[in-house]
Amino acid sequence: MRASVTEISAFTAAAAHVLCFAGLAVAHSLAGPGAPVSDPARALRLLVVCEAPVVIAVFSYLRRDPKSCSFFKAAARGLIGLPVGAFFNAFGAIVLGAPVGIKYWMVTIYWSLLMSLFTFVPAACVFGVSKIDWQTVLCHSIYFTPTDVENYMISAPCHGAVLGAWLGAWPMPLDWERPWQEWPICVTYGAVAGHLVGMAVSPVLIAVHKRRVRAKAD
Template identity: 35%
Template sequence: MVSRFDQQKTKHQLFHVSISLATILICMTYMQYRRNWAHLGSFWDSLIVPIVFFGELLKVILARFFGRIEDGVLTVKQRQKKAAYFTPRELLGGLTLQFLCTLLYAFICIILGAPVLANYEQTFVLSLLMTLLTVSPTVFLLGGGGALQVCFCEKPDFITKCEDTALHLFKYNALGGILGAWAGSVVAPLDWGRDWQVYPIPNVIGALLGSALGNIYACTHVLYMCGRVYMSKKRS
């Protein structure tokens, strides 16, 4: 039984990472196709945000697919509590949480040097992208209340093993995106005169590449553990 669960968990992890890397690859292909860096900071003229949104949504659907059997293990009380996180009131709370996180990221961008009045659309796009990479997946998976609990380092008691696996992978995605966006700021002040140095292009690309590196690290860890299991079985 344990072996079967481990196999399911490994499949879930690999499919999850594959969706993440495919999303980043589609974004990079789209940027190469457009051949115009300036559109990355535009809300209406760029497909980066919608692509990332659907990518994160697919990962949540994947977690639901693998967790459909585990939902039957939950007690009646756990099911009721889980359903309470997806009421209209809680859904509104989830949207509010994402909106507040977007404002927080915008404030951080301004603190770190983004123009206050100029380029407000670019700041909004970057903040929205960061929210999609960090907070939104958890909101989509657990609802507003569950996501708020996770933000305060407290896991809901109704969480399934597949949802716990997804949350663990979301951390790599979020941490990589944050570090990548911050690292992208390094090239902005350099006197190279390149089009891609204009704010927020380095930060957007950095967030996407950082997210990709985080998922590559997660994939490497999963493959390493699979290799250890395979070698131990082969020796025995």
């Protein structure tokens, strides 16, 4: 086990994200083509069920200070963070206009749990309740100033998912009368796409960060 999570390499970050992508791919395969549109509740449920154990396991392994925090403690933080993050994501979505009718309850719950896996759970596993680390991860200036390696690994997919969900919501009020405009179908597509882009970008940011560190050392 590594002495510090800051020893993460770009390859390690890429491998971790590949595992998380595999969870999404398995869920998509099980749901079948077109399932997010024809049966969004089932598709979202499969995404959560397949992705949750992968995300919690991966980021619990990458926890900060593994000498004082065991894998199981980090995993417990992730399990606790899952519903907490889902609550904040659901609250934010409803405030921004997500429907609140009874027929939308289940899809909203599943969508919020998925967004929690994208945005909240990784930081909960790695940092726990460290206020400073959470502020750093949530801040956009992380991309313009030197920071710890794991911050890039968590921030880019998190910000990508939020931005993707926001962009994905744009077609919802348009009068196109397409089935994929229903909540939360297009928002889910946007969130997953943004999350995947963030996962692809984070190893690049880590590689650039390590190059800067080596250049300063020389």
